[in-house]
Amino acid sequence: MKIIPALLIVTCLTTLNTICFAQMNDSKSSSKLETAVFGGGCFWCLDAQFKLVNGVKSVLSGYAGGTTKSPTYEQVCSETTGHAEVIQVEFDPAVVSYEDLLRKFFRAHDPTTLNRQGQDVGTSYRSIILYKDENQKAIAEKVKAEAQKQWPDPIVTEIAPLTTFYKAEDYHQDYFAKNPEQGYCRVVVAPKVKKFEKLLQEQKQ
Numbered sequence: 001m002k003i004i005p006a007l008l009i010v011t012c013l014t015t016l017n018t019i020c021f022a023q024m025n026d027s028k029s030s031s032k033l034e035t036a037v038f039g040g041g042c043f044w045c046l047d048a049q050f051k052l053v054n055g056v057k058s059v060l061s062g063y064a065g066g067t068t069k070s071p072t073y074e075q076v077c078s079e080t081t082g083h084a085e086v087i088q089v090e091f092d093p094a095v096v097s098y099e100d101l102l103r104k105f106f107r108a109h110d111p112t113t114l115n116r117q118g119q120d121v122g123t124s125y126r127s128i129i130l131y132k133d134e135n136q137k138a139i140a141e142k143v144k145a146e147a148q149k150q151w152p153d154p155i156v157t158e159i160a161p162l163t164t165f166y167k168a169e170d171y172h173q174d175y176f177a178k179n180p181e182q183g184y185c186r187v188v189v190a191p192k193v194k195k196f197e198k199l200l201q202e203q204k205q
Contacts, residue, residue: 041117
């Protein structure tokens with residue numbers, strides 16, 4: 001009769017140790033997440049596209065690359081702040097590397113059109129990669145050179161240091177998922193997302 005309580009205690013302690021160990025692993029895993037910031041046209045498109053990538057944990061739409069502090073959407077659209085519409089991608093490098101994200105980035109939009117994507121024209125729609133350190137800079141330059149082989153026209157993607165990423169207004173976040181029937185989403189975003197999804201499927205094969 002005395003053995004049973006002892007076994008229960010050992011079992012409970014083992015279970016608690018397992019839970020604690022799992023929590024420690026989760027904590028370590030989350031601490032290893034990295035971020036990438038880039039832009040290529042309207043951030044509604046890139047936001048919806050990169051949320052499809054395995055290993056991407058979150059995507060935020062925002063502004064970067066300019067001089068005005070805490071710019072509003074209206075200010076950025078006025079082309080007076082120097083900012084580009086960008087996304088900040090939080091990803092697990094154990095699942096998808098920064099290099100692979102950039103390879104997908106160069107397929108997610110047209111990097112050869114200066115300050116425009118389709119009918120969206122202006123410096124706020126420019127193709128840009130904003131690096132956080134020298135390692136990201138080197139990778140960005142490498143992938144850009146590789147991507148050039150896939151495009152007949154010169155790639156005009158800007159590679160610049162990231163100073164500050166400003167999160168865009170709440171209504172811009174996850175815009176396509178929330179507004180799939182909105183005109184721009186149906187005509188512009190949806191086809192880009194479908195094409196990007198096809199690319200991801202082909203890369204799995």
